[in-house]
Amino acid sequence: MTGDPRPKGGPDALQPSAETSAVAGGTSGGALSRMVGSMSALARLEVFLVLILVFLVWWGVQLSHFFLTGPNFGFSTQAVMEISIMALAMTPIIITGEIDLSVESMVGLSSCVLGWLWASGVPLEAAIPIVLLVGLAGGLFNGLIVTRWGLPSLVVTLATYALFRGLGHVVLGSTVVSNFPAGFTNFGYGYVPGTFVPWTLIVFLLLAAVAVAVIHRTWIGRQIFAVGKNKDAARYSGVQVAALKTALFAVSGLVAAFAGIILTSRTSTASPDNGLNMTLAVVTIVVLGGVDINGGKGTVPGVILAVFILGTLKSALTQAGISTDYQNVAIGLLLIVSVIAPLLARQARQLAGRVRPERGRPARHSAPGEVVH
């Protein structure tokens, strides 16, 4: 799909680079100590995230006895599944140093296309593949413009953020379609019989397993990290950077369309306003999960933990009587704090590690240009 000319030679293409193999959990002996180092850094982050999760659950229980019950688990997990699935696709994009701001508008567009097709009498078995194709095409459009014209993904996806949302309005007008069949809405709204496990959670876990496998266990993943660490070095060692990035954007569009279908199914509503403000939550999950916004670093397990943190936080805030409008304040703060916290932690470690020898030196060790991103 990426059009890589040598899928068989792929696994070995980057093997000489200790740095990339350490990230991917490679087994070359020389990189062992480095690997242990990065593993313990990973563990530290994940322990930290688990502690936050435990705290949030404790807080939620203080707020309501209903908090730690099956129905609440099912309901609040279901509410964050669309953004969580999109976060899985956003993770590799951010690792390569790009961003996709258009996902929330693709949710809206795909929902509108689905509603329009259904209202025009197209059966869902045919409509859903078409919607997924629309998502794939939109993502491909993003990817091709970013890579072919060498434009920053920030602006390109900001433009398609407007474009996709506008097309949604054009397709559906100001109408809202809501007469979907029960068989369809059960998927987004229903649970595995006899449990409080939403069907969408099963889908998320399956996709998460795929993401873990691809990003941490294959040559594609190694290439993703290599591009994020040093684009030029990656290109010289044979990574087809443009093809890789285009594929990642295409997947992101596809996944966003899928999330749009799930949202339409869960709320049983196709509306041009579906998915508004979701990009914030998606980026927050990815960054909270420890993915470096500047690219090159991150893990899918961290992102999965962040999904549950965000879901628990939203549920606890709801229990505390805080409406969605205010919840966005918490998510915005969480986004900023999750970028600041690792920086502060690193500085604190440096300070604790070598207080005396570093005294004379200015604390500012990086170029001032680093801030102007």
Place this chain on the structure above:
Amino acid sequence: MALSVPANAPAPNRAGLLLGRLTRSREATLAGVVIVLGFLVWLEAPNFLSSTNLISVTSLTAIIAIAAVGEALVIITKNIDLSVESTMGLVAFVVAEALKGGNMPVPAAWALGIGLGLGLGMANGVVITVFRVPSIVATLGTLSIYRGLTYWVANGQEITISNLPAGYTDPASQTFFGLPFFVILAVAVVIVAGIALRYTVFGRQVYAVGSNAEAAATIGVRARSTVFVVFALSGMLAGVAGVLWGIEFGQLYASSASGESLAVIAAVVVGGVSIAGGSGTVVGAAIGALFLGLINNALVVLNLPQAWLQVVYGAVILLAVATDALVQLRAQRAKARSRLR
């Protein structure tokens, strides 16, 4: 990346030079497009040039243009400010809330609003320069934080014109010497910012930080303080825009000005400010705002569905950045050729 004319280039005649400069300048091209587009719309819908329509177009354009001047400063330093719409919305609502009781004099409320905008911009600046959070993340966060604060202030209420002092929205339709008040204000902001960018040390530092931060640091430009000031100014100008928003509409919701960041950024990008930093002018950003305002109005007077507006915004941004990329590619090729020679 800046285009420089080689010293030994043959000097063309004056008229040729002028024409060349005009077609090369994004501001002039765009102004031409605005005039042609305006003419076409007028042919289709003669009421386009009625004074009520013109005032309504230019007032909203002026508001976006003022915010776009701040955004242009930010983008020239190779950063971005996604939070302008929330700053505008929060300021507009707080000003109206302050005036609701009738205890606060109007100018004091305006000053409060502009000061609040400055404060919100400084908060962005602190997060970005002190804590070194990339501006895209920082302002994506404050976009929702400032909007949430507006919901908190609004507390489910909206403010209607009857809550505001009598005649509060009059300035929006006032004209001086035939020019709407908002337009005069926007022109003043553009002139001041344009002169500051071109002729002051601060202005040159803004370009230096955006075109090559490391080189700028080497020659002693303090990139972090420049970026901080630029975000503070962007917040302040968004505050001015927010005050004007309240005067223009006289009816405020917690969601007022939602989606306007896109219009502001589109205006800046269409106006020729490179998203890669280091080049562009505030005049271009203001003409960009006029261009988008014209398209917006054209949809209305030509009875086209408003739904297309966002499609047009998206397409126009893509077109503008693609043109920039093409021009830059050509310049690089020309440079490579002249080096080979």
